Amino acid sequence: MKKFTTFLTGTAAVLALGAASAQAERGSDGHLNILYWQAVSILNPFLSGGTKDVEGASMVIEPLAKYDEAGNMVPALVDEIPTVENGGVSEDLKSITWKITEGLLWSDGTPFTANDVAFTAEYCMHPDGGCQQIAKFTDVESVEVVDDLTVKVNFSVPKPFPYGPFVGAESPIIQKAQFENCTGPRAPECTEQNFGPHGTGAFRVTEFRANDVVSFEANPHFRDAAKPAFATATLKGGGDAASAARSILETGEFDYAWNLQVEPEILNQMAAAGRGVVVSSFGTSVERLELNWTDPSPDKGAIRSTIEAGPHPFLSDPAVRKALSISIDRELLVEAGYGASGQATCNILPAPELYASTAVNWCLEYDVEEANRLLDEAGWERGGDGIRAKDGVRLSILYQTSTNSVRQATQALVKDMWQQIGIETELRNIDAAVFFGGDPASPDTFQKFYADVEMYTNNFPGTDPERYMAGWLCSDIPSPANGWLGANMPRFCSEEYDALVGQMAETAELEARGELAKKMNDILSNEGALIPLIHRGDVSAHSVTLEGVRMNSWDSELWNVADWTRAQ
Template sequence: MNTKSALLCAAASFALAPMALADAHEGERGRDGQVNIIYWQAPSTLNPFLSGGTKDVEAASLVVEPLARFDETGTIQPWLAEEIPTVENGGITEDLKQITWKITPGLVWSDGTPFTSADVKFTYEYCTNPEGGCAQITKFEGIESVETPDDLTVVVTFAEPNPYPYTAFVGGESPILQAAQFADCVGAAASTCTDQNFNPIGTGPFVVDEFRTNDVISFSANPNYREAGKPAFASVNFKGGGDAEAAGRAVMQTGEFDYAWNLQLAPEVIAQMESGGLGTPVAGFGPLVERIMLNNTNPDPALPPEERSVVRPHPFLGDPAVYNAMSMAIDRPLLVEIGYGQAGRVTCNWVPAPEAFSSTSMTCDTQDLEGAKAMLEEAGWVDSNGDGVREKDGVELRVLYQTSTNAVRQDFQALIKEWWEEIGFAVELRNINASVFFGGDAGSPDTFQKFYADVEMYANTFNGTDPQAYLGNGLCDKAPTPATQWQGENISRFCMEEYDALWNELAQTADLSERQRIGKELNDMIVQNGGMIPLVHRGRLSAHANDLGGIKLNVWDSELWNIADWYRTGN
């Protein structure tokens, strides 16, 4: 095997053998009635390209699908494509500038029309339209063209050699939209297409019957789904809203629901719920990190809308003494203990997994309040009037600290507020309903993308085991702005020419060990230069009813990735 083939095999961790499915109980489609799912962060759209929220991406994954996705081991698997293209099988050119996907023959949309390469090309054009705002734009970085020589062939050409081409059309964050349905929704019109965004036509195991934003979604089995006898469930009741504790109890204690996602709860609460005997918690560690994002722009409400959280710099968060002192003041081991127990680990990294990409150059497991005070003092931040708040050149260290409404996050806020105030900050806390905070509504002032605060706390992750596209979220041009309808994943508005240059080097580097080295450097660069303060490497923790079979918790893709294989055990 040549070096290029070896790299592509190792980086993707793919297997061409058919995926090992969960217990395949044969029978009629819809034989097991209804399955009830609860996401306490309610979906606000079913178009993953218009939201960076995990809740929206995962709800949509029941309907819209990619050409390939990652299984529960992080292995890339063909989904709507026949196989994973490689240099060895001829699907990727020797110069690494072109990848050719072969679509599985006979696929149809849920409306019965053929799924073709034209839909794939349209999806590329939809997301990369300069007048629109696409939350997943980094998945398409570096693509020069997408061509369709026939109905079942998609040829993606890159401007430069791309050693990891498995981003566009791969994973739950980059599914295919039906060209016919979204034809009038390109560019500035994207966010106005309510019917399409709430009721997408897909190839997945379910279709949308009714979508009540930030509330309930009703799905029914796709009559044109490609696998006979699947899905086993005739319908899905997808409830959104509430809180994590109520969601966990609804599965493990009352039995009202079959699956509860993202149970961000203290470990003793989970243990008490499990004693109810109706459900089982499931957990796994992927790249999920709870972090505090630092606003690199000015969120002053006195600024006009086109400048707020756009103009630079932030009044004080660009000072290394300030953000380093903020990090030093935090007792991460205590946060892990009270918030996650065995489902959490202290981390200094934006990318803590996979291990090969996890940097070991930083330590942050010891709180140092006195060191933080000394650092601020030396940098000229002093409390000259005795009110407890440090200032410099007329600027006070006053912080608006926002996050989503959740018991663990409010506990974190209270502790971090106390620590920061001890070293000379004034801290105002704000929490926002999670369905709104992660909703991506360009008209709302309360989304995490708009970032109308000095710092904000949340967690996110990425699909697959290669962080190239995820690290691309630190590029200067990926910051949400009014021009992008506030879409984009560079939430901190971090911008550093050296970072952009190093990321471009990563995107062209084939040697796996070099990719890992560069990935670690990028991680360190954004953390050490005021992009964010990582707190906790979180395990994903969800719960399912004891009589729900086929569950394979996936920390590398949508948790609902194999819902077509779920079934009722009858136990």
């Protein structure tokens, strides 16, 4: 257990952002209990892509701008969003200049300056750092400190959407003074900094227990002297989605519970107790199957599930990949596990509407007969046990995901569906804190992908998908060389895809950007890099006594925790 001691050095009343607070004074509403059943492992989102880690960190460290519940960009540590119209973005689209709000302080009482912003870029862009959010800094040439309150980001090419760095919960600012000795290969070694970062957010860390609980107190230097309403907060981890829902809706022991992936009929029964409210919103979350394009066999040793291991023994066959997709009854998965909070999809990029393709809807046609025909034609013959094989290779899949009742039910249904086409499936579930934890020493992370197929959901902050779609670049494949921190889980590599990513980075016109994103989406689905299943609505719940929650699918769900209050 790591204990952090904090010191109160006086409260600075600085320029308040947003609406005036309803509470009389900071801390007047006592304690806030938050439950993320996938426990937080680290409070540095640059070292973890796990949503629970990013959102836990968002209570402490902030970006220059956030996204609100409608997907609009809103100022956080600045007075306005830079644009071409207001002079903040250059006419040639090769730079963006941010003007920091005057008087901001870190939670240790020291001034927040442009030097911290520039250092954050240096930290993430370090060639040996393995930064999980490096895609946010694509094409950044330099980050220039103009003065203490002005920072200029220079790009090597025109950036029609220059809001990758320092926008959204995945790209917050870290304090230079705290992290300057933690760059490059030293980054993961700085336990105290990674577990207890100084921040500008509404809270600061008092105690951190990895994969268990984080304790917070109100940041005495927060920019609004009347916020947050809560004097202390706890972010508890552990359990599962069903027990998390119960803790809000039935027992009332927590104030907010995240990611309630629970069967809809069970959730409705719990909500009938009247202690809590279920809240949901649709963003870009897609429950998908990632197919491993490399060989995950244990006999490959240290290079298993890497490009060096060679192609997958049977998922390298496009007939197998397509058969796997069309033999899944997605509507049944929706009905069994999601109800109104799920929609069958063939898109990895289902929203906003501008980017949603209709060209890959072939996968919605549940067709076992066609799947069997494809496999027969490709030479995969059934053996005496009904399992197909070719050239001594059996169609036997290790299918892994995180531990969750809906996910295990989905696994069981998919296993039965694949059995109908002669594919054997071994199911494996891993504790979510481990699966999404990003520990480079663990063999069980979704980045290591020591399996044939894995299932999970992720999304991206904001409404522009450029950085998200760049996650399937050849250069973003996880490997020992980058600490297993890349986002390209399938190990998919396509020159055509990479070229489209580069083209989108140079395209300003919105409709044209939409067409490029659709093409990338279609390549991923048609090639079978992944198999989209369900467009998921985000579902959480909060106590009937908790006010101010604005459910957000475009940023951290805790994005406006400074505005949460207790009903009187």
